[in-house]
Amino acid sequence: MKLWEIAHSRTGDKGNISNVSLIAYDIKDYELIKEKVTPEVVKEWFKDIVKGEVKRYELPQLGALNFVMYDALGGGVTRSLALDKHGKSLSSYLLDIDI
Amino acid sequence: MKKIRIGTGAGYAGDRLEPALELMEKGNLNYISFECLAERTIAIAQKAKLVNPNKGYNGLLEHRMDKVLPLAHKHKVKVITNMGAANPQSAVDVVCKMAEEKGIKGLKVAAVYGDDVLSKLDRYKDAAVWETGRPLAELDGIISANVYMGIDGIVEALKNGADIVITGRVSDPALFLAPLVYEFGWDLNNYDLLGKGTLIGHLLECGGQATGGYYAEPGKKDVDKLWELGFPIAEVSENGEFIITKVEGSGGVVNKDTLTEQMIYEIHDPSAYLTPDCIADFSNVTFTQMGKDVVEVKGASGREKTDTLKVSLGYKDCYIGEGEISYAGPGCLERAKLAAEIVEKRLALTNVKFDELKVDFIGINAIYKNSDRNYNTPEEVRLRVAARTKTKHDAEQIGNEVETLYTNGPAGGGGATKSVSEIVSVASILINRKDVEAKVIYKEVL
Numbered sequence: 001m002k003l004w005e006i007a008h009s010r011t012g013d014k015g016n017i018s019n020v021s022l023i024a025y026d027i028k029d030y031e032l033i034k035e036k037v038t039p040e041v042v043k044e045w046f047k048d049i050v051k052g053e054v055k056r057y058e059l060p061q062l063g064a065l066n067f068v069m070y071d072a073l074g075g076g077v078t079r080s081l082a083l084d085k086h087g088k089s090l091s092s093y094l095l096d097i098d099i
Numbered sequence: 100m101k102k103i104r105i106g107t108g109a110g111y112a113g114d115r116l117e118p119a120l121e122l123m124e125k126g127n128l129n130y131i132s133f134e135c136l137a138e139r140t141i142a143i144a145q146k147a148k149l150v151n152p153n154k155g156y157n158g159l160l161e162h163r164m165d166k167v168l169p170l171a172h173k174h175k176v177k178v179i180t181n182m183g184a185a186n187p188q189s190a191v192d193v194v195c196k197m198a199e200e201k202g203i204k205g206l207k208v209a210a211v212y213g214d215d216v217l218s219k220l221d222r223y224k225d226a227a228v229w230e231t232g233r234p235l236a237e238l239d240g241i242i243s244a245n246v247y248m249g250i251d252g253i254v255e256a257l258k259n260g261a262d263i264v265i266t267g268r269v270s271d272p273a274l275f276l277a278p279l280v281y282e283f284g285w286d287l288n289n290y291d292l293l294g295k296g297t298l299i300g301h302l303l304e305c306g307g308q309a310t311g312g313y314y315a316e317p318g319k320k321d322v323d324k325l326w327e328l329g330f331p332i333a334e335v336s337e338n339g340e341f342i343i344t345k346v347e348g349s350g351g352v353v354n355k356d357t358l359t360e361q362m363i364y365e366i367h368d369p370s371a372y373l374t375p376d377c378i379a380d381f382s383n384v385t386f387t388q389m390g391k392d393v394v395e396v397k398g399a400s401g402r403e404k405t406d407t408l409k410v411s412l413g414y415k416d417c418y419i420g421e422g423e424i425s426y427a428g429p430g431c432l433e434r435a436k437l438a439a440e441i442v443e444k445r446l447a448l449t450n451v452k453f454d455e456l457k458v459d460f461i462g463i464n465a466i467y468k469n470s471d472r473n474y475n476t477p478e479e480v481r482l483r484v485a486a487r488t489k490t491k492h493d494a495e496q497i498g499n500e501v502e503t504l505y506t507n508g509p510a511g512g513g514g515a516t517k518s519v520s521e522i523v524s525v526a527s528i529l530i531n532r533k534d535v536e537a538k539v540i541y542k543e544v545l
Contacts, residue, residue, distance in 0.1 A: 008320060008356065010313065012365030015230060015527065021363035023356065025319075048468045057369055061385055061398075062359050068367045074457075076230070078139050078524040079416055081457040081485040083465045093467050 002098055007033055009091035018050070018072040018087045020094050024063035034058065034065065036099040042067050045097055046090070067094075103282050105275055105299070106332045108133035108167070108180070110306025112140055116163055118307070118330040118349070123170040125346045126332050129282070131171070132274040133163065133180035134304045139525045141268055142413020144185035145243035146523070155186035156193070156265075164197050171263070172203050179253060179274050183265040185243070187212050190265045191542050198544045206544040209261035211252035213538040214268040216410060216530065217244040226528040228412075235528055240415035242523065246530060247409045249375030252537030253277035261541065268411070270374050272300025275333070283337045293377040294401020295339030298384065301372070302343060302361055302396070306330045309343060309361045310392075311351035324350030344393045353394055355386040375408055375532075377401035407529040416524035417454065417487045420494030422501025423461070424508075424515040427479035434509035435460055435482045441508055442484050442500045451496045453486035481514075487522075494519045 003022070006029045011020045022037060024030045043054040052070030059066065073087050074080035084090075106128045108119035112135045122128055135157050148155030160182045171178050183190040187210035198206050224236040231238075245268035254277050256264045266274075276296040279285065285292045302309050309331040311322040329349025335341040343353055362381055366372050370382035383398040422442075426434045439458045446453070459465035461481035463474050484501055488494040498517020505515055 004319075008316065008360065010360040010364055012363070014365055014367075015525075017367070019363070019365065019367060021360060023359050023363075025356070045469070048470055055367075057367070059359075059363070059369055059382065059384075061383065062355075062362075064359055064363060066363050066366070066369060076525070079419075079487065079522055081419065081455060081487060083459055083461065083483060089466045096467075 004095035011088050011091040013086045016073050016076040018069045020067045022065045027063035030063040103335050104128050105130040107303045107306040107330045123176050128176045130177045130278045134271050136181040141245050142243040142523045148185045153189045156184050156190035157182035178263045181266045183267050187265045187267050195542045195544050207261050208263045208542050209256035210540050211266040214245045214248050216246050229527040243413035246535050250277035252539050254281045256539050257281040271304040272297045275300035275303050290377045290401035292339045294379040295399045297379040298399035299333045303331050310345045322352050342395050353392040358386050377404050408532045410528050412526045413523050416522045418491050418494035419520045420497030421485040422498035422517040423483045424512045425481040431480050435480045437509045438482050438504050445500045451493050453488045456486040459483040
């Protein structure tokens with residue numbers, strides 16, 4: 001099952017740091033998502049994009065996780081050579097993870 | 100209990116105008132705030148001001164105010180915006196002149212500034228630049244330095260009767276928190292209330308992103324009438340409790356999911372969102388659907404602010420040259436790869452210097468990039484080559500070498516485009532808040 005089936009996501013950027021939320025549609029799926037989508041899994045998934053560490057914050061009452069990915073945006077929106085300089089579309093990529 | 104209704108007029112510099120007008124006409128608002136200043140916008144505005152000392156404010160100021168001024172006046176909605184950018188004083192002059200021309204009388208317009216700290220940087224030569232970890236003294240080509248100010252200047256302007264407040268750089272939530280502090284007389288040491296007000300600002304500052312914009316996923320997250328997306332309204336009580344809603348009949352949706360996405364947007368640790376006015380704590384926030392497009396928000400709090408403020412430094416960084424060309428049909432990916440090889444070899448042969456080069460195959464790996472994945476054979480692919488260079492000449496060669504693939508490259512290349520940009524980048528340092536003082540000036544249309 002893809003995360004896309006049970007969760008949604010939005011990406012934000014601050015400088016060279018990207019943060020990607022992961023939110024269960026049904027809060028009953030939160031524990032499963034929390035168990036499967038560890039910072040290590042996310043770091044491996046984005047290994048060709050994210051050069052720094054990945055930290056995870058938990059918001060259980062909202063069924064949500066927040067992944068903060070360092071050194072992730074090719075130097076940040078102002079000087080990145082990427083097509084998507086903000087990394088906005090990374091959220092959809094996260095949802096492609098099979099769990 | 101007294102309640103204040105505040106809406107978002109713009110979530111970024113170039114945002115749609117109609118939702119703001121709809122809010123002023125039908126939203127029963129007390130305040131509308133327009134957030135129009137991205138990280139480096141002010142550096143670019145500073146360059147415009149150097150060319151013409153009367154410019155350097157948001158380029159859409161006149162376009163917006165032409166429609167906003169009459170409605171704000173008619174419906175008694177106060178307007179707060181950072182459209183002043185590098186020149187709030189001139190923006191005030193422009194707005195007053197427009198009001199006079201429209202026959203609007205009894206209008207007080209305030210400029211809030213003091214965010215330009217370029218002249219104070221010599222005190223901070225040893226300050227560590229966040230992006231590089233190196234001392235500020237080593238950063239060349241600085242053209243602007245603007246500190247993120249808090250609510251002080253806006254609150255002062257409102258206390259002195261301003262109807263329209265135009266600022267330079269302030270924190271985005273301050274545009275929304277300031278009127279609440281003023282209206283409710285919130286104590287500036289009551290960090291719990293400031294944290295609640297900061298969440299209101301954070302949820303509202305990106306406009307449509309709270310009301311179903313940037314959210315739709317056909318079949319999973321369907322959203323009504325995104326072409327008529329309504330912008331958000333917060334209805335706030337004196338104790339900091341609030342609901343988020345939108346104008347009835349407008350497009351979009353307000354629910355737990357739209358607000359959860361927006362609450363987490365651009366924050367790191369949810370229990371420590373640093374702003375000039377407090378350290379906001381969103382870690383215990385809950386959303387409760389009270390009706391169609393009406394959500395009650397509870398649980399935000401805050402702690403004492405830090406002694407430092409963040410400064411955004413704009414500096415002349417580099418040039419970026421880009422070129423793109425498309426290939427289609429059988430073998431298109433192989434032809435695009437050959438095209439990329441040709442470009443890279445040509446750049447080496449002609450001695451073009453670059454600091455970094457990026458080759459993307461749009462449709463294959465321009466956004467998704469994971470070397471473990473096998474990509475299917477595409478129907479079409481677009482080669483994109485981008486490089487960061489020190490000179491404009493070298494940047495131009497990137498696009499030129501892509502363009503010459505038309506007659507010199509693989510079969511069937513089409514739709515070549517090229518561009519060169521001079522890049523003003525942004526770096527950050529912290530400064531002592533004692534070095535910053537908000538200044539306010541007023542102009543009246545009698």
